[in-house]
Amino acid sequence: MRTYVITGGTDGLGKGLGLHFLRRGDRVIAVASGAAKGQAFLAEARRAGAADRAVFLQADLSTVAGMRQVVERVSAATEAVDGLVFGAQRFRTAREETADGLEFTFALAYLSRFVLGHGLLGHLERAEAPVVLNLAGPGGLPGRINWDDLQWRDGYSGMRASMQASRCNDLLGVAFPARHPDARTRYVLYNPGFVDTGLTDPLPQPKRAALKVLARLFAKPVGKAIGPMLALMDAPPRPALTAYLRGKPLEPAGEDFDPAAAARLDHLTTGLLDRIPAPR
Ligand SMILES: NC(=O)c1ccc[n+]([C@@H]2O[C@H](COP(=O)([O-])OP(=O)(O)OC[C@H]3O[C@@H](n4cnc5c(N)ncnc54)[C@H](OP(=O)(O)O)[C@@H]3O)[C@@H](O)[C@H]2O)c1
Incomplete structure (x- = not known):
């Protein structure tokens, strides 16, 4: 029986993956912030006969305390x-x-x-064929890292911040094996394209309604979108870092995957975390 930890495991792609793993007999720890979706996930797990293999871990992953708590609780649970x-x-x-x-x-x-990636590496390394699947936006919509103001104190827009996060995740994928050169854990960056999920829920009306219609018409259903992800998780690629756009391999090279930029972001992120002390 394998163990999967899925952030955002109570909705959309994360939930689709989690329920698939549960139905085939594996164990899933789904992490999300809302109790209602967490309970709905557990109810679906029960209906699938997997109540004893499903865990909902409620945590706010937008706070560093929440992130550290998840590392601790997962480490204790498996x-x-x-x-x-x-x-x-x-x-x-x-x-x-x-x-x-x-x-x-x-x-x-x-x-x-x-x-979570760096914090759970020790636990990943104990598995037979460990893999990190980072669902982000490699090779997709363009965006840039606002190096002088990573926190967007000026010039914020939701799209700019989202696209910056995608570029940061591209660089995280580069920095991860650079930091852990001897690790067996494979790092996969995956852009699923447009998928019909809870993605549109936080948008104000009438944008939400319009995007929901577009999603119903043009986006992939979750069940279909997770197919290539499952294949990658079951047989992780040989290279330490790989990237995919809708199941097709992308060369993790060029500006988005620049090793110097990856080292710079890694350094900045480490410094930023060092300034946020763990509570005593
Ligand atoms: N759907 C697409 O078209 C698309 C396209 C490209 C990339 N992606 C990527 O694929 C991944 C999954 O997307 P999705 O569309 O499946 O997402 P989704 O349906 O919107 O689900 C998001 C999940 O994140 C959880 N979450 C939200 N805020 C949280 C917080 N503060 N702490 C912990 N968990 C939190 C949500 O649960 P709670 O709200 O209860 O916390 C939910 O389980 C994302 O990384 C996204 O960037 C999606």
């Missing part, structure tokens, strides 16, 4: 992690600051993946 999936996200139309004084999207969509 010896090994076979697969770690990053799918927690929430679009914010207006800039929001977390309790740590960080911009929300930077914290949730990038920093939580940094903290």
Whole structure:
């Protein structure tokens, strides 16, 4: 029986992956912030006859305390992690600051993946064929890293912050094996394209209704979108880092995957976390 940890495991792609793993007999720890979706996930697990293999871990992954708590609680709950999936996200139309004084999207969509990935590496390394699946936007919509103002104190837009998080995740994928050159854990960056999920829920009306219609018409259903992800998780690629756009391999090269930029972001992120002490 394999163990999967899935952030954003109570909705959309994360939930689709989690329920698939549960139905085939594996164990799933789904991490998300809302109790209602967590209970709904557990109810579906019960209906699938997997109540004893499903765990809902409620945590706010936009806070550093929440991220560290998840590392601690997962470490205590399991010896090994076979697969770690990053799918927690929430679009914010207006800039929001977390309790740590960080911009929300930077914290949730990038920093939580940094903290959990590095923090759970020891548990991943105990598995037979460990893999991190970072669901982000490699090779997709363009965006840039606002190096002088990573927290978007000026010029925030929801799209800019989201696209920056995607670029940060591209660089996290480069930095991860650079930091852990001897690790067996494979790092997979995956852009699923447009998928019909809870993605549109935080948008104000009438944008939400319009995007929901577009999603119904043009987006892939979750069940279909997760197929190539499952294949990658079951047989992780040989290279330490790989990237995919809708199941097709992308060369992790060029500006988005620049090793110097990856080292720079890694250094900045480590410094930023060092300034947020763990509570005594
Ligand atoms: N759907 C697409 O078209 C698309 C396209 C490209 C990339 N992706 C990527 O694929 C991944 C999954 O996307 P999705 O569309 O499946 O997402 P989704 O349906 O919107 O689900 C998001 C999940 O994140 C959780 N979450 C939100 N805020 C959180 C917080 N503060 N702490 C912990 N968990 C939190 C949500 O639960 P709670 O709200 O209860 O916390 C939910 O389980 C994301 O990384 C996204 O960037 C998606």
